[in-house]
Amino acid sequence: MSDIVKQYFEAFNAGDTEAMLACLDTDVAHHVNEGRIRVGKIKFAEFCAHMSHCYREELTDMVVFEAEGGTRAAAEYIVNGTYLATDAGLPEARGQTYRLPAGSFFDIKDGKISRVTTYYNLADWVAQVS
Template sequence: MPKAMPTLIKRYIDAYNAGDVDGMLACLSQDIRFTNITGGKVTAEASGSADFRTMAETALRSFSRRHQEITNVITVDAVTLAEISYSATPAQDLPNGWKAGTGVSLSGASLFEVKNGLIARLTDQS
């Protein structure tokens, strides 16, 4: 991970990679706004920590392995933009066409907005 990575975001990524939903939620505000955009289309959204928990737990069951690596980061005030290299192996066939057991890798970016010491908005785009 780049040295300029804010500690809060590093903790979130570490929890994500460990499959630790509680650890991820500890980094998020109660009113977290999460959006995932793939190929220019919104593919997942969550509003609030309960909604995010449901989404994260579903994602954990859908993948036998998943990993995010931050390759570059820019932080200005309360906003961090991170370039991410993502790899995963679906545990089941997914609606987007990914097949169970087939490795997937892609690159993208995540925007983290921090308010009151917690991540209040997270947008993933690939």
Template sequence: MTALDVVKNYYESFNQKDWNGMLALVSPDIRHEPNQGDARIGLEKFTDFVHHMDESYDETLTDMVFLTEPSDQRVAVEFVVNGIYKKAEDGLPAANNQTYVVPAAAFLEVSGEKITRVTTYYNLPRWIKAVSE
């Protein structure tokens, strides 16, 4: 399976809310670099993050564009996040099931058919504006 196949399966599982399927594609020593805050290292911390996100947000990714490089180790993904803000986060606006649509991107590394790094970027002020209107 190529790095592209692994990443596509990962995001397909995400959109199906198949958290176990998604986590099965992640290395035990995953490095998760979020848009804000410190990196999370390890499957346990990443699993906690996934479950926390599921409690607070209901998201589906659309308009996905995958870009690869010749070594078959890295994949970049551009997408649109279509979401519902279900549960408030510290320091963020109150949650009242507001909907939002924001562009985002991620960069992933793959080794041995497992994702070893996920780095995600999006425009936080734009998201805050979307859930505050």
């Protein structure tokens, strides 16, 4: 697995946003499931702060694929989470737990992640926390 992708996921599971940011290109494009593209580390950090407020998550059963040449990577994993605080437009949070298959896709440029795209089944998540 690409070292930078490994570092990114290790930082995610440690809840270490600063270490995640260190893995990213300054102008990272963050493609969020069911959301708009956010560009730049500042927007990514704001997203992480919001997510940490509403959710506690750990990624397990990770499988990472890397394209020849190391410029692209993908990962499939299980999100094991707790819904901590109600997120706008979503069901009310009451400490519900969830287990959700998900995946991420990456572009890597000059040793940093320049694109993160994450996908999961929102309807499945809603059903689990409703």
